[in-house]
Amino acid sequence: MAVSEVSNDRGELRIFENLDELRTDLADYIAELSEAAVKERGVFAIALSGGSLIDLMGKLCEPPYNKTVDWGKWYIFWADERVVAKNHSDSNYKLAKDSLLSKVPVVPSHVHSINDSVSAEEAADDYMFVIRQLVKTRMVSVSDISDCPKFDLILLGMGPDGHIASLFPNHAALDETDEWVTFIIDSPKPPPERITFTLPVINSASNVAIVVIGESKAEAVHLAIDNTGPDCPLLPARLVQPTKGKLVWFLDKPAASKLDGLQFSE
Numbered sequence: 001m002a003v004s005e006v007s008n009d010r011g012e013l014r015i016f017e018n019l020d021e022l023r024t025d026l027a028d029y030i031a032e033l034s035e036a037a038v039k040e041r042g043v044f045a046i047a048l049s050g051g052s053l054i055d056l057m058g059k060l061c062e063p064p065y066n067k068t069v070d071w072g073k074w075y076i077f078w079a080d081e082r083v084v085a086k087n088h089s090d091s092n093y094k095l096a097k098d099s100l101l102s103k104v105p106v107v108p109s110h111v112h113s114i115n116d117s118v119s120a121e122e123a124a125d126d127y128m129f130v131i132r133q134l135v136k137t138r139m140v141s142v143s144d145i146s147d148c149p150k151f152d153l154i155l156l157g158m159g160p161d162g163h164i165a166s167l168f169p170n171h172a173a174l175d176e177t178d179e180w181v182t183f184i185i186d187s188p189k190p191p192p193e194r195i196t197f198t199l200p201v202i203n204s205a206s207n208v209a210i211v212v213i214g215e216s217k218a219e220a221v222h223l224a225i226d227n228t229g230p231d232c233p234l235l236p237a238r239l240v241q242p243t244k245g246k247l248v249w250f251l252d253k254p255a256a257s258k259l260d261g262l263q264f265s266e
């Protein structure tokens with residue numbers, strides 16, 4: 001149960017007393033969206049990120065979710081990936097596989113990780129091609145206002161600098177509007193080579209969740225959510241504004257500690 005739930009023009013904020021409550025609510029949220037998408041479209045297209053998010057999704061491997069979620073209907077993607085071998089400890093695919101995907105009955109052919117044997121540029125092109133094929137067969141929906149894929153859910157973490165996926169502050173990748181997937185070779189967070197969904201794809205999703213824990217992110221959470229002045233830096237996380245979809249923030253109390261005017265109610 002969130003200690004505070006508020007909705008404003010930056011989406012719905014769910015703030016939790018402790019990580020166990022956050023984990024349970026996150027699992028419920030994902031399970032409910034999965035059920036709704038499977039009912040409506042027969043499949044659930046979900047994109048993951050790396051970092052602490054994957055550990056926070058851990059409850060999905062436990063009862064009741066491991067049995068009640070329709071895992072066979074999941075189509076799994078990455079909103080961003082490090083361009084390393086799939087068995088490398090930096091791989092977001094490996095992180096998700098080891099901690100989550102290997103513990104639930106997903107269909108291996110529905111797990112769409114990047115081609116790890118080519119350059120970052122080729123991996124981005126290749127990933128876009130893969131997504132395009134799945135849009136054609138409507139395993140991934142298409143936005144009715146852009147030609148972008150419309151994922152049922154995109155899950156993001158956020159760094160202390162306000163980056164989401166592999167879209168970093170002041171990086172040219174933030175301005176990419178022609179491609180669905182782009183690449184960078186100078187990530188400030190190692191490793192340097194990454195591919196990432198672009199903002200138009202993120203903002204075309206039906207649902208986007210940004211999951212942030214820890215005091216080191218409190219300032220970025222404030223800058224990404226509160227109505228700050230024009231002199232404040234424009235963080236990538238602030239540019240997450242789903243056009244028609246719904247944005248939900250999952251925060252623990254330390255991450256939420258610098259939000260303006262927050263009243264914690266029991």
Ligand SMILES: O=C(O)[C@H](O)[C@@H](O)[C@H](O)[C@H](O)COP(=O)(O)O
Pocket residue numbers: 049050051052053080081082092156157158159160163164165166189
């Ligand atoms: O591959 C990556 O590095 C991630 O996708 C990245 O966007 C991550 O989600 C944030 O950096 C937050 O990571 P933490 O939650 O571990 O701080």
